[in-house]
Amino acid sequence: MTQKRTMTDRYMLRLPDGWRDVIKEESRKAHRSMNAEIVAAIETAMRIKGVQLDAPAQK
Template identity: 55%
Template sequence: MKETLAKDLDKFVLRLPDGLRDRIKAAAEMNNRSMNAEIVTTLEGAYPRPISLEEVVADVRTSIAMLKKFKGKTLLMSLADDLDHLMLDISRSAEMSPEEREAAKEHAYNHGKFTRFVPPED
């Protein structure tokens, strides 16, 4: 794993509202992290790394393989979740036109969880 030097990291000066620094410090202490690590962890949660379409497709393929092997209701719902996420991830792709992204997002919201599909009992 390549070590990242402090001089190679992006730096950003931030003005915080009164009291926010103390709240961040308290959260960092509770989580046994530095304030910087707490802020970075929080920002990464709010702004996750974009997942490539290849990664999402691989996840869906894994779910399909598991589904074929076990055929359980839980796995069917997991597959439905994966497909919902796939459509949402497609809707966030920078490679698509705004119209295509909007259509993918609308499809995910309209057909999420495959509401017309009733899985068999385990």
């Protein structure tokens, strides 16, 4: 049986100088990828602002 990849939006992100290294270190401490760290940071920021992000259904 083959696995289906869920479709995700892709977005090229430009970071200010030095941010990549900081995000890389924070993601290492949290035992997750840099992408997961960035998504978690966006989710936290949106929650603080009162914005509800709808997560796609997980299978």
